[in-house]
Amino acid sequence: MDDMKKAGNSSCNDGVLLRMGLNDNKAGMQGLDKEKINKIIMEATKGSRFYENELKKDQQVNERIEKMMRLKEKITTQQLLKAQLQVDKLVIELEQSRNLSSTIVHIDMDAFYAAVEMRDNPELKEKPIAVGSMSMLVREILTEYDPNFMPMGLDEAYLNITEHLEERLNWPEDKRRFFFNTESITEKNKDDRKTSAKFNEDACSPSPVLFEDSTPLMDDAPEQKRQSVGNLVVFGTSAEEVVKEIRFRIEQKTQLTASAGIAPNTMLAKMCSDRNKPNGQYRIAPERQAVLGFLKDLPIRKVPGIGKVTEKMLKALGIVTCSELYQQRALLSLLFSEASWHNFLDISLGLGSTRLDKDGERKSMSTERTFSEINTAEDQYSLCQELCRDLAQQLQKEGLKGKTVTLKLKNVNFEVKTRASTVLSSVSTEEEIFAVAKDLLGTEIDSVAPHPLRIRLMGVRVSGFLSEEEKKYQQKSIMSFLKSGEESSFLRLQPGKCNQTQKSEASPRGSFFDKKRAARQLKSENLAPNETVGKQLFDDRKSSANLVEKTKKVTDFQNSNVCKIFTCPVCFEEQSSNNLEELNRHIDECLNGTLVKDPVKLSKDHNARENTLNFLPQCENENVDECRKNKANQLAGADQSASTPDHSTSNNTEKFTQIIPDKPHRERQPSNLSDIARNMCMKQCLFPKRMSQDHEDHFEKTEHRKETSSSSEAKDDSVLVCPVCNSEQKTTSLESFNRHVDVCLNKGLIQELTEKKDFPAKTYNTESSHRVGGLSRGQQCTNPSQGTKRSGLTTSQSISKKAKSSNSKHTIEMFFK
DNA sequence: GCGGATCAC
DNA sequence: TATGGTGATCCGC
The missing domain is CATH 3.30.70.270 (Reverse transcriptase/Diguanylate cyclase domain)
Structure with missing residues (x-):
């Protein structure tokens, strides 16, 4: 009833304001600033749009409630009695499990x-x-x-x-x-x-x-x-x-x-x-009585996880306090999902987690922005890319890659839409994310054509992350490595300026709004610089022009299930075979020095990234040299980490060297793919790569190689611990140990190539077993932090959330653990 | 897996 | 006064 009234008033006011505005214009009232009036009307309209949307949402809740009430009407006394018995059975169990021993x-x-x-x-x-x-x-x-x-x-x-x-x-x-x-x-x-x-x-x-x-x-x-x-x-x-x-x-x-x-x-x-x-x-x-006494008259709204909507729905059933929640337990079990009514029962009994569980791994990362209306596709693409850029930076800061990209749009009427797409290979760079997001955006733009898409918010989210374990070898996987080569992002680092480099690259091109201003200016000057991505992107969409194509290439390369050409990370020679074994053998031989040849040119496919070619030949040479050096050092059993302190001032590097002595070592001698891949992982951990259009990046080698080679140093008497899965290997045979490591590493590649979901590597992962998974009743009861955070109606006392970022900080430590 | 929705902070 | 941003999860499909 109230809602109806509100709605009526709102439209009425809205109408009045609009009419006033129009009248003003028509009348040409001289004493008033026309623009000011329009602004007031705009504000009023905006306000009413928001308000109308609130009313609409409210109406949806009301419909839900009506639906629920209709369902309730159909419930027979018999059903209710039966439910009562079942629920009370559970209540007894729950009472028995009540734990009051923690403070x-x-x-x-x-x-x-x-x-x-x-x-x-x-x-x-x-x-x-x-x-x-x-x-x-x-x-x-x-x-x-x-x-x-x-x-x-x-x-x-x-x-x-x-x-x-x-x-x-x-x-x-x-x-x-x-x-x-x-x-x-x-x-x-x-x-x-x-x-x-x-x-x-x-x-x-x-x-x-x-x-x-x-x-x-x-x-x-x-x-x-x-x-x-x-x-x-x-x-x-x-x-x-x-x-x-x-x-x-x-x-x-x-x-x-x-x-x-x-x-x-x-x-x-x-x-x-x-x-x-x-x-x-x-x-x-x-004491049980103290708990129940506390809950007796406590409004359900005070319960964490019970929000506005749940409160309203329960209120419709005459439930306002926690004791009423208990009284209606049988009814609730018939009207709500199992997770929901179980949770209601927990609440009404005062049951919750008695332990403080560590936060789990992060499941998504997103960035979104609200702005005044943006309605041109050009601006929307540009903004989308900027969001992707921001998100990519954050993702890479935490070393995360995800398979699902979600675009979120809120139109000027405050209606929110999300559009998601899951790709085969996980994404983390601006280009990769944007390649997906732009398509989603394009679809939405098309869906309202020829009208413009009028939005006030856009967001981009990446989810579907690899697990910690998967991430580890993913970073080290051959694909990662090859991609590094592909993008020439590895070794493109400034000595001792890791952080600064990243920072300086953070927003080299300014914000969307800056660009918009700049673009306008440039447009008027009839220039067509690279920086006016908005326009370019817009054109791309219509005519498959440069930038989108460019980003697409990268993505396509990564997405393709069958990569036709591998480039050896050591000799940079194209390998015709995409047979992993053969490739591995080649790389091992290369590392052993038996196959080292003169640097070879990159595949033509790689020319897509023009900036790559500017410095790549040098990179090739030096990399091969480094590989050789590395190999020689390994054979000599040189212990660089002990004898050669690192010169880098990077904090990361310091951390790294501190960690070295404690880490379990794999005996050094055999230099194979694992070593290389692992080294690449180090680099990525220590110097998170970021694709950029900056051409001024230098790359440094010696310092790096010192760090990375030190990682593969050997220590006598060390236990063989697989650096990928962290498990101790019983074997003393280097050969079988290496085989294990390679298998571990190759799983990442195999997955990338086959995109198999249930990756066998999980069997190596002792942690993954309790990382995710459905909620059993027991889990939910004893461990709300893993339970439902909320629910359409499931609420919970979850204490997880927040403070997620701390997880990723330990990536390097984790690796050496 | 997707999209809408709810909830917390 | 005007109406955010981030992350998680659930439900129904």
Whole structure:
């Protein structure tokens, strides 16, 4: 009803505004700026577009609800009784699995409230505030209570303080004693001290509320009770005391207050932290009754994972609180998907994860941008490419390649569309991604032709990443290697300037909007520079001109299932065979020096990238030299990493050399494809490549080769550990070990060539088994972080998310692990 | 695998 | 006041 009213009002207002605008124009009202009026109308129209879309979405939800209600009507008493029995059976199981033995803490910085406070107290703005992220408090405070604590973005964290609590019982008092940093007491708090009736005179706290107990301290034995004398405070040993201590320390450190929740699982802890916000804490005792009592009147909307829509749907069923959610469990099991009602049941029973699980691997990466209407294909392609460029950079930063590219468009009516395409070979470069995205975009443009596609947002997403293991050998795979040769991106690095190089390449051509401006200018000057990609792209689409063709070539090469020509990475000679064995044999022979010939020209196919040819001959020569050198060193058993410190100033390099001594070594002598491929991997790890149109790149060799060759050094008595799958190899035979490594490596190639989904390499991967996969009931129950993050109606207490990027940082370490 | 949708932060 | 960006997941197809 309300919606109908709203809709009516909205269109009415909209109509009025439009009419007003038109009338103004028609009347030619002299006292008003016509442009200004139009702008106002535009704004109003925009607003109404948004609003209309909101109404439309709302209507869709209503339809869902109606559908659900119709379904409900059909449910018979018998069905309901049967469902009740089934669900209650599960309830019994769940009750039996209830685990109250953990103490989970959720900390939530009161950033918002701090901001408000700042706003309300301008004098505070003068005070420097040490704004610390949760990951900083990582290191500095939280880790003392739980070394495995889990930051969730900048202002939240979960801790499992179960063990800390046990240890703490035996702690002497001085370990629980803290001093006030009186200087950090804010003016506001000083005021509070005078005015706040809540202030606890015993504690000279910067935050009166912190010591305003929301829970009695009765659990503490008298001697464990917090005491404070002067600028000293001693915290007790209970969970509440621990959390107060944490909050106290956080505030001392950052001058920002935090709220916290203490409960037997993550879901409850999170809801608890919300209870006494800001600057408060709340605890649910580890007792079933306490849990259910907490939930009894709790609105379902407070449950993480239950959002606006789910709330509305449940409300339609008369469910507002968690206890009602429990009461209607049988009905819910008939109306919602299994995942959803299971989750509802967990919620209503107060069950959640009792462990803090590490985040899994990232599953997608995207970038999107909102702008004022863009409606020319030219601009849209240009923007799309820019997004691909940004995304490619981020992907390569994390060393990710994905098979699915998704284009997201939001039209001026706020309607969102996504269009995805999955390609055979994973993509990561701007050109590769754009090659896919531009087609998706083209289809959408065509679909509305001859009308223009009027959009206000565009986004590009890459998903379908290779697993960590797959990625490892993917990086080392022959294909990768050949592609490096193909694109001549390997060795195109500036000595000791790895990071800068990347950075400087980040946006060499300026943003879309810059280009647009520039293009306009150039257009007026009748120039046709390369930089005006927009126009070029547009033409490409219509006439298959340069740039698209160019990018397509690269993609086609990678996408083609049958690569007709391989180029040996050592001698750069084209290999007619695409038989892997033969190719491998050739490369091994090449490396052994038996086949090293004069550098040979690249395949004509490779001419597509004109900048390649500018420096490639040199590259070939030097590379062969390096290969020879490398081979000689290997045969001599030279230990370069030990005797020849690297000259590079790159951080990555330093890291690398530090890691070397610890890594398991494969005995050096046989130099085969694995070595080369692995070396390439190093290079890619250390100096992420990025295709660029810059022609000023130098390549350096010696430094590199030192690094890379050091990676294959041998150490006596070392265990043979496959660098690809990380598994220890029982054999002492180098030959069989090498065979294993090659097999491992070739899997990457085989996959690329055959695109087989279920890659056998998984059998090597001891980690992959628990990496992905469907959710079993048990998993969902005990490990919400792997469970449903939400649902059309499945909600969850997932604590995963955020802080994903940390994963990729360990790529190199992982490799050597 | 795709597309729409929901949700969290 | 005007209405973001990123990532994950689910559902239905």
